[in-house]
Amino acid sequence: QKEVEQDPGPLSVPEGAIVSLNCTYSNSAFQYFMWYRQYSRKGPELLMYTYSSGNKEDGRFTAQVDKSSKYISLFIRDSQPSDSATYLCAIPDSNYQLIWGAGTKLIIKP
Amino acid sequence: EAQVTQNPRYLITVTGKKLTVTCSQNMNHEYMSWYRQDPGLGLRQIYYSMNVEVTDKGDVPEGYKVSRKEKRNFPLILESPSPNQTSLYFCASSWSEGQPQHFGDGTRLSIL
Numbered sequence: 001q002k003e004v005e006q007d008p009g010p011l012s013v014p015e016g017a018i019v020s021l022n023c024t025y026s027n028s029a030f031q032y033f034m035w036y037r038q039y040s041r042k043g044p045e046l047l048m049y050t051y052s053s054g055n056k057e058d059g060r061f062t063a064q065v066d067k068s069s070k071y072i073s074l075f076i077r078d079s080q081p082s083d084s085a086t087y088l089c090a091i092p093d094s095n096y097q098l099i100w101g102a103g104t105k106l107i108i109k110p
Numbered sequence: 111e112a113q114v115t116q117n118p119r120y121l122i123t124v125t126g127k128k129l130t131v132t133c134s135q136n137m138n139h140e141y142m143s144w145y146r147q148d149p150g151l152g153l154r155q156i157y158y159s160m161n162v163e164v165t166d167k168g169d170v171p172e173g174y175k176v177s178r179k180e181k182r183n184f185p186l187i188l189e190s191p192s193p194n195q196t197s198l199y200f201c202a203s204s205w206s207e208g209q210p211q212h213f214g215d216g217t218r219l220s221i222l
Contacts, residue, residue: 006152043200100154
């Protein structure tokens with residue numbers, strides 16, 4: 001079992017829909033959680049960085065952490081075609097190296 | 111503008127011909143890292159460096175070398191490239207290990 005699992009998709013939704021992207025992890029000691037967005041032919045860019053359980057909101061994006069279930073989510077409200085990208089979760093391990101999910105490809109249809 | 115710059119962006123070469131991919135960051139970051147990204151496998155770390163003259167292996171270091179002689183530069187060296195090193199490579203930097211990383215725009219390598 002990989003330490004961080006993420007459904008590769010693609011996930012295709014209509015414009016304006018609420019999108020839910022998820023990762024599960026295996027090590028209950030993980031404490032920090034990151035979401036990155038990667039456009040085609042570009043490097044990943046940091047979207048959200050959370051520490052504790054609960055929700056963190058930034059504009060249309062909400063990151064949610066459920067440590068009891070070892071499950072993290074990224075919600076996108078009022079999705080736009082410009083949100084079409086691959087979304088990656090990343091979690092620092094006990095050696096402070098980032099463990100990456102495989103990424104979920106998201107397609108927002110106009 | 112804060113950035114990580116990789117060169118070249120694209121390279122097609124042949125097996126066994128040594129090549130270097132350069133990486134430079136202008137944010138005075140201590141930590142730098144190289145990844146390769148392959149379909150279905152996600153980002154895999156090749157090497158990382160926590161400071162000048164300090165480098166360590168990541169998950170897939172075989173066939174690669176790195177050096178960190180200056181804080182801003184972290185070149186990736188393929189001394190004898192092989193076709194299985196055909197991939198998309200990313201350099202990244204951050205203030206320290208475990209912190210959010212800034213990425214370059216990638217180098218697409220094709221080894222024939």
